[in-house]
Amino acid sequence: MTANSRTALVTGASAGIGTAFARHLAAQGYSLLLVARRADRLNDLAAELRDTHAVRCDVFAADLTDPAAPAAIVDHATLQGIQIDVLINNAGLSGNTAFTETPWPTLAGEIQLMVTAPTELMHRTAGGMRERGWGRIVNLSSLAAFSPPGASLLYTGIKSYVALVSQSLDMELKPHGVHVTALCPGFTHSEFHDVMGTRDTASKLPGILWQEPDEVVREGWNAVMAGKPVCIPGTVNKIVASGVRPLPVRLQYVLGRTLNPFKNG
Structure with missing residues (x-):
């Protein structure tokens, strides 16, 4: 099966890294199912991609802070x-207020968007990938995963x-032809800091710390195609x-795979 007969689901596709993906x-010839809250941006991007690359490009507007969204997306794809x-589990945001001063619905939405929704989407799609013997999953993590809290x-x-x-x-999935990669970018030029309200602070950081979305995507896609479970883009x-x-990511991965007493298969 070639890229021309495969479809990629991209969440958070209306801006930044999602659009770049x-x-x-x-x-590369993949058909696309684009998901984000802003239908107008999705439709504009879909029209661009159809015109430029002659690929099928479907759009589904959804807010992944809604617990019903992942099932709705997959049901739409099936129909x-x-x-x-x-x-490509890309949709994300970050709060910028104190935990105790943030209303619980706001925190719950953050968890739903970046923990529950991507996990559910993986669960709803990985089984089919495994059955077909091929699949690629990129989950947007962050350099923050390697930093102090x-x-x-x-x-x-x-x-x-x-x-x-x-x-x-x-x-679990690699023996069945499915690669999963955590893409862990640092500071990336996108709307992320505008949404957080931290644009002024971020703009003061040295230019050497920043990457363009295209760079992040290129490294991330090469990593998942090569079967690398973690990709930290940029030197x-x-x-x-x-x-x-304290331990290199590769060594942590090997230890986790070989020393897990509860592994199944």
């Missing part, structure tokens, strides 16, 4: 005859979860991660 995959071969923020813990569960699922980010972790 959509363009990258369309250029449209779309088989999900690639899953940030005061008041759920973000570091959430992204650590994403990095670890990606490796656990890669151990500077790799140096930062290696400086704060």
